[in-house]
Amino acid sequence: AQKVTQAQTEISVVEKEDVTLDCVYETRDTTYYLFWYKQPPSGELVFLIRRNSFDEQNEISGRYSWNFQKSTSSFNFTITASQVVDSAVYFCALSEGTTSGTYKYIFGTGTRLKVLA
Amino acid sequence: DAGVTQSPTHLIKTRGQHVTLRCSPISGHKSVSWYQQVLGQGPQFIFQYYEKEERGRGNFPDRFSARQFPNYSSELNVNALLLGDSALYLCAATSVYGNEQFFGPGTRLTVL
Numbered sequence: 001a002q003k004v005t006q007a008q009t010e011i012s013v014v015e016k017e018d019v020t021l022d023c024v025y026e027t028r029d030t031t032y033y034l035f036w037y038k039q040p041p042s043g044e045l046v047f048l049i050r051r052n053s054f055d056e057q058n059e060i061s062g063r064y065s066w067n068f069q070k071s072t073s074s075f076n077f078t079i080t081a082s083q084v085v086d087s088a089v090y091f092c093a094l095s096e097g098t099t100s101g102t103y104k105y106i107f108g109t110g111t112r113l114k115v116l117a
Numbered sequence: 118d119a120g121v122t123q124s125p126t127h128l129i130k131t132r133g134q135h136v137t138l139r140c141s142p143i144s145g146h147k148s149v150s151w152y153q154q155v156l157g158q159g160p161q162f163i164f165q166y167y168e169k170e171e172r173g174r175g176n177f178p179d180r181f182s183a184r185q186f187p188n189y190s191s192e193l194n195v196n197a198l199l200l201g202d203s204a205l206y207l208c209a210a211t212s213v214y215g216n217e218q219f220f221g222p223g224t225r226l227t228v229l
């Protein structure tokens with residue numbers, strides 16, 4: 001069965017610190033996709049990144065970086081030099097590949113990040 | 118292009134009532150999905166529609182139904198509301214280039 005685990009419920013850091021949000025997933029499929037979304041207090045989920053199961057290259061986008069390791073079924077997210085505006089709930093999600101065109105996301109329970117000034 | 122829009126923003130209903138939530142996807146995005154997000158939890162998949170056909174359904178009772186219109190907008194209907202239906206209901210449009218989903222601002226439903 002598909003499952004996404006975000007063991008960290010809440011993390012607090014001081015501005016400019018680096019922080020890593022953990023995500024562990026379970027799936028039986030060989031083709032799948034992993035995502036990270038940010039949910040600020042307004043409630044709208046903001047897309048951050050998509051990775052497919054065949055691409056294990058790490059990715060960096062500005063202060064954000066992602067580490068995908070199939071061997072440990074993990075897809076961790078690091079924010080470098082955190083800022084107060086990074087405060088939000090972050091969700092990791094999994095979608096299995098399908099020929100039917102059904103893209104059902106399985107979300108983790110989220111990690112609330114608080115960045116203190 | 119405008120993003121995904123949802124209406125209404127907030128809604129208060131009482132137990133037993135019926136509610137209709139609306140979603141308009143990004144222009145050109147033919148697939149719409151609905152999710153329920155209970156406070157403190159991650160979103161849970163309810164439905165996906167593509168070209169007006171149901172392509173997937175989550176583990177929700179038959180009180181939940183949806184449809185998609187020729188212009189790709191969608192409605193989510195919930196009958197016989199229960200207190201536990203109180204949640205943020207999110208609509209997402211699926212990218213035509215991949216399967217990343219772009220979410221609307223949600224409708225916050227409170228059932229009293």
